[in-house]
Amino acid sequence: xxxxxxxxxxxxxxxxxxxxxxxxxxxxxxxxxxxxxxxxxxxxxxxxxxxxxxxxxxxxxxxxxxxxxxxxxxxxxxxxxxxxxxxxxxxxxxxxxxxxxxxxxxxxxxxxxxxxxxxxxxxxxxxxxxxxxxxxxxxxxxxxxxxxxxxxxxxxxxxxxxxxxxxxxxxxxxxxxxxxxxxxxxxxxxxxxxxxxxxxxxxxxxxxxxxxxxxxxxxxxxxxxxxxxxxxxxxxxxxxxxxxxxxxxxxxxxxxxxxxxxxxxxxxxxxxxxxxxxxxxxxxxxxxxxxxxxxx
Numbered sequence: 310x311x312x313x314x315x316x317x318x319x320x321x322x323x324x325x326x327x328x329x330x331x332x333x334x335x336x337x338x339x340x341x342x343x344x345x346x347x348x349x350x351x352x353x354x355x356x357x358x359x360x361x362x363x364x365x366x367x368x369x370x371x372x373x374x375x376x377x378x379x380x381x382x383x384x385x386x387x388x389x390x391x392x393x394x395x396x397x398x399x400x401x402x403x404x405x406x407x408x409x410x411x412x413x414x415x416x417x418x419x420x421x422x423x424x425x426x427x428x429x430x431x432x433x434x435x436x437x438x439x440x441x442x443x444x445x446x447x448x449x450x451x452x453x454x455x456x457x458x459x460x461x462x463x464x465x466x467x468x469x470x471x472x473x474x475x476x477x478x479x480x481x482x483x484x485x486x487x488x489x490x491x492x493x494x495x496x497x498x499x500x501x502x503x504x505x506x507x508x509x510x511x512x513x514x515x516x517x518x519x520x521x522x523x524x525x526x527x528x529x530x531x532x533x534x535x536x537x538x539x540x541x542x543x544x545x546x547x548x549x550x551x552x553x554x555x556x557x558x559x560x561x562x563x564x565x566x567x568x569x570x571x572x573x574x575x576x577x578x579x580x581x582x583x584x585x586x587x588x589x590x591x592x593x594x595x596x597x598x599x600x601x602x603x604x605x
Contacts, residue, residue, distance in 0.1 A: 316329040319354050320578075322596070349365045362396065385419065387421065428466070440505070524565050538555055538560060
């Protein structure tokens with residue numbers, strides 16, 4: 310039996326989802342999420358069961374896409390500008406940037422179960438199943454929030470640098486990595502590393518202009534720099550910038566699988582595959598404004 314890995318990419322500008330076969334590096338399916346004149350704007354997404362869930366910024370909704378090939382799609386209104394989504398034990402946690410809250414959606418009963426006040430312009434959300442915690446970036450507060458997945462209480466609000474666009478737990482769950490993007494300025498951005506022991510920052514690493522998304526491996530993390538067409542390689546053991554590679558356009562989403570980095574070019578409407586072993590890159594056309602992406 311041949312096992313095929315897939316990458317799903319939100320195409321915000323074309324209200325669609327690209328399903329990429331990583332073995333052949335081709336778009337196997339482009340799933341239309343919209344059958345009306347109103348824009349949906351899929352922005353963030355996460356895996357769930359044998360499909361994915363998208364957070365739709367224009368329609369303030371989520372779409373649940375089940376199955377691969379001829380996928381069934383359900384859409385549910387959530388509220389004010391949905392940006393990010395993560396799942397923990399049958400519940401989806403959705404950041405709503407306009408209404409400044411986090412909505413908890415019961416996936417079994419298909420209904421909103423709770424709305425939790427958040428910071429100003431909550432954006433990304435990441436979950437640690439092991440810790441039972443969620444981390445949320447608050448872009449206009451210049452902060453991140455740590456939430457307990459069980460009681461849905463905010464454990465800690467932590468000030469960080471300007472316009473944090475993405476925060477993720479490290480692979481060993483010992484730290485949180487934050488993209489301090491400095492969007493809208495000419496200043497460099499940083500990856501801020503925060504200890505889970507005391508919630509204190511212990512290292513900031515320069516990461517080019519406007520680091521907007523980040524992916525963490527065992528001992529390396531990769532930051533997509535939106536304003537200068539580059540990806541920063543950060544070695545976590547030494548906590549230092551190793552190198553920057555040029556991929557072109559406006560890198561937005563980023564993931565790694567095996568020897569390849571996959572970077573969505575928000576400007577060129579393409580997906581770039583970069584081989585970290587030989588520095589070669591390929592690109593394929595996908596939908597308009599590729600943004601969030603996830604592996605399945």
